[in-house]
Amino acid sequence: MTLRLWHRQSLMTTQLAELPELHQMMRQTCRDYAQKELAPIAAQLDKDHKFPAKQVKELGAMGVMAVEVPESLGGAGMDYLAYCLAVEELSRGCASTGVIVSVNNSLYLGPILKFGTEEQKKQWITPFTTGERVGCFALSEPGNGSDAGAASTLAQQEGDEWVLSGTKAWITNCWDASATVVFATTDKSLKHKGISAFLVPMPHPGLSLGKKEDKLGIRASSTANIILEDCRIPLGNMLGERGMGFNIAMQTLDSGRLGIAAQALGIAQAALDCSADYAHKRTAFGAPIGKLQAIQFKLADMALAIESARLLTWRAAMLRDAKKPFTKEAAMAKLAASEAATFVSHQAIQVLGGMGYVTDMPAERHYRDARITEIYEGTSEIQRLVIANNILKEYQQ
Amino acid sequence: MHLFSMFLKFQHHLYCLCLPQIRVKPDHTGVVTDGVKHSMNPFCEIAVEEAVKLKEKKLVKEVVAVSCGPQQVQETIRTALAMGADRGIHVEVSGKDYETLGPLQVSKILAALAKKEQADLIILGKQVADFRDSGTFASEVNIEADKLKVVREVDGGLETIKIKLPAVVTADLRLNTPRYATLPNIMKAKKKKIANVKPADLGVDVSSRLEVLKVDEPPQRQAGVKVETVNDLVGKLKEAGTI
Numbered sequence: 001m002t003l004r005l006w007h008r009q010s011l012m013t014t015q016l017a018e019l020p021e022l023h024q025m026m027r028q029t030c031r032d033y034a035q036k037e038l039a040p041i042a043a044q045l046d047k048d049h050k051f052p053a054k055q056v057k058e059l060g061a062m063g064v065m066a067v068e069v070p071e072s073l074g075g076a077g078m079d080y081l082a083y084c085l086a087v088e089e090l091s092r093g094c095a096s097t098g099v100i101v102s103v104n105n106s107l108y109l110g111p112i113l114k115f116g117t118e119e120q121k122k123q124w125i126t127p128f129t130t131g132e133r134v135g136c137f138a139l140s141e142p143g144n145g146s147d148a149g150a151a152s153t154l155a156q157q158e159g160d161e162w163v164l165s166g167t168k169a170w171i172t173n174c175w176d177a178s179a180t181v182v183f184a185t186t187d188k189s190l191k192h193k194g195i196s197a198f199l200v201p202m203p204h205p206g207l208s209l210g211k212k213e214d215k216l217g218i219r220a221s222s223t224a225n226i227i228l229e230d231c232r233i234p235l236g237n238m239l240g241e242r243g244m245g246f247n248i249a250m251q252t253l254d255s256g257r258l259g260i261a262a263q264a265l266g267i268a269q270a271a272l273d274c275s276a277d278y279a280h281k282r283t284a285f286g287a288p289i290g291k292l293q294a295i296q297f298k299l300a301d302m303a304l305a306i307e308s309a310r311l312l313t314w315r316a317a318m319l320r321d322a323k324k325p326f327t328k329e330a331a332m333a334k335l336a337a338s339e340a341a342t343f344v345s346h347q348a349i350q351v352l353g354g355m356g357y358v359t360d361m362p363a364e365r366h367y368r369d370a371r372i373t374e375i376y377e378g379t380s381e382i383q384r385l386v387i388a389n390n391i392l393k394e395y396q397q
Numbered sequence: 398m399h400l401f402s403m404f405l406k407f408q409h410h411l412y413c414l415c416l417p418q419i420r421v422k423p424d425h426t427g428v429v430t431d432g433v434k435h436s437m438n439p440f441c442e443i444a445v446e447e448a449v450k451l452k453e454k455k456l457v458k459e460v461v462a463v464s465c466g467p468q469q470v471q472e473t474i475r476t477a478l479a480m481g482a483d484r485g486i487h488v489e490v491s492g493k494d495y496e497t498l499g500p501l502q503v504s505k506i507l508a509a510l511a512k513k514e515q516a517d518l519i520i521l522g523k524q525v526a527d528f529r530d531s532g533t534f535a536s537e538v539n540i541e542a543d544k545l546k547v548v549r550e551v552d553g554g555l556e557t558i559k560i561k562l563p564a565v566v567t568a569d570l571r572l573n574t575p576r577y578a579t580l581p582n583i584m585k586a587k588k589k590k591i592a593n594v595k596p597a598d599l600g601v602d603v604s605s606r607l608e609v610l611k612v613d614e615p616p617q618r619q620a621g622v623k624v625e626t627v628n629d630l631v632g633k634l635k636e637a638g639t640i
Contacts, residue, residue: 021472021475022583022584022587025476025578025583025586026580026583028476029577029583032577033577058577061579062580063579063580063581064580076581077581077584082580086580
């Protein structure tokens, strides 16, 4: 069903006409891959809670696991807009694969690329560009998510080592990761200015993983606690300067939320694909339900929500690529896209009726996958605060 | 009709010819070309893949992608470049000429181009049956010395032949699995050259020899009839006069 839909869409030049040719080609290649290799297995990956190792390797070979990383370090050397397009297209096929790609690109490679030394880049970036290894990002703790400044994980210097202790929570990719960026307090008295960032290989003595969370959605990606007990790493494993951790985290999340916006767009689009196709085929009251205004209004609202969020996402990405401030726009994009994903997937089930509630159709999976996008990498509430703060600054007397 | 070809160069080039998905125009005067994304058809993708593989095996020196058609075909040439072709040639045919472009004119264009570029090997998607040569429906292609060893899928099974170069080969489904263009290759494709050529430059007259009277879609598939027993089936077949 969806295959024919995507093919038909590829016959319409309108969707791709606005993007530069390079980006169109890249988007098409990701779309083809998602359609042929991800969409057919997404339901099974979800049922089995299974990490798509083979696909991640193939995506690595295509350059998608390290889109922004320069070629000299093994990446594709493309821009952030290209990365957002890639994540959206892949998420349209499988939302879990989308977040695996996003976390590796934005949350793991991102901060190392920006704040790492040349040595650190070679050691911690290059092996993670091929799809053979993925990384993760450990900021949240059982005691604080949104309140990132209250990190209680400690880092104490003992001779030529840092000793980390504490627990990190909700870490995406951790059961499948080979390294993590961890945030810990080096100076509790300095509060958020006392947080530093560290690079820890996985597995490593003193680092253990909690149970894999049994999640509502994105089940093919692993989520668990990371427990640090007397975890010793060389001094050279600090990322950036001492006390820079909070700053690094916030800057990383600014970009990361565009990756999540892209993922949310992919999920929303898949839900719309499913609904529009069903509207053509399902008949009631003597005609396809697509003829009924009730369904038409839903499809229009769904498409509008997606397209608006998509343009916000592209714009934020383009601002970032132009090295202009993009914090407000990124927050708007993530907020709009995640709310679009939950709205569209909710309506998709409504359009499908009973069929939307069973696993025979992908609508229920899109509904379950969509929900997390309003929570991770900055809740919708935090996004609103970020936007409001920026607005108020703009209007400062 | 949108036609796409590939030239491969050992010392020479290899061709691949493709046809896109087509839909009949409502007024039955031809097929729809507006708004149809000129994407490579699967047989062309396979031909491109084979060409690039031969180059990776160092049996081929240069791969040239050729396409005949309007401006939009450049997209498909770029896709071939992103898959690994070295350069492209766009034979510009647009408007009325494009609508009436038939196999005869295309063969002349490709033949003229092949001579000009000194193509050694031409790989086409198997949809094009107008080229007379023996390497059709290839499911395996190997180069041995200065000959081409081709395994062909024929009605009776598989046939292995050796052909002298220059030669034409058409790609069948089982020849290979086309690669996805990688992001670095898509970036590199941007810098590769696509030359612009007009049919007149090749001394080919593309004016139509044929007048299309009518184009129809194939008849809609009729619903079948279900029967309960074998005797019923025999009865129905007798009724239809088929036995």
